[in-house]
Amino acid sequence: MRLSQGRETVFAVIMRTHGHFTAEDIVKACRGKASKVSRATVYRSLQELLEAGIVRVTAFGEKHNHFEHTYDERLHHHAQCVRCHGFIEFPDLDEDERYRPLLEKEGFKVLGHEMHFYGICKKCRKKG
Amino acid sequence: MRLSQGRETVFAVIMRTHGHFTAEDIVKACRGKASKVSRATVYRSLQELLEAGIVRVTAFGEKHNHFEHTYDERLHHHAQCVRCHGFIEFPDLDEDERYRPLLEKEGFKVLGHEMHFYGICKKCRKKG
DNA sequence: CTATATATGAGACAGTGTATCAATTAGCAA
């Protein structure tokens, strides 16, 4: 794999981005730069980072994906509202060690994991 | 909420569907029937079932959603390949009880949960 | 420097899910 210009720019932009972000967020951020990175390159690079375990997908049930870094953050999970799609975060209590051996025995190379609780958030419950 | 024709048909079709399915699967299945249910109604009903906790979302990182029933199946989770998006299922070891109180304390009404491991599947590892 | 395989950009494209709005219908009350 070459350390090409486009790839380098995308990587840099993503590393500068904190919290959750979508693919389009990165596309826009790259447009701001003089670097000129196309949408296709952003999606390609994002896929590479996904495969490398540098970013992970965090949202369900929406049209577009949300990503976040896997590094430099305390491991946490998400509880998502099935109405408004908003979410709250909560800390990990370490299930990894219980499941990982089971999966690796089946030839699955684990890059990471996430718990996803779904339900109705406080705000939507009030709305009725 | 009314027990309208469209809603009833969609519910029936979904209950007859086993395993994983997409919204479009249901749209097609409803077309087969003489019932004539529009795409809009299918999506609306699916959202209602989601909110009721009857179905849940199970796939990440794809353009369209996958759903499955939450009832009548042993609780299981998914390990998904970041390359081919295929997945394997594995049983639940019951983290629910550890996390649920934490979330309900914050006003979040839990409908269910799922663990999502991501990584590279056996087949994709062989491909290089 | 040159060759060559890899990566890129631009745009066309397909598919998913959303919004609109007039027409229809379920449920209720008399």
Added chain:
DNA sequence: TTGCTAATTGATACACTGTCTCATATATAG
């Protein structure tokens, strides 16, 4: 049963995400 009313529907147009193609550009090896 009939009529009222608000909820629901279908048809369609629409926005947006992510994919694909292919000619052009570029990183790297030799």
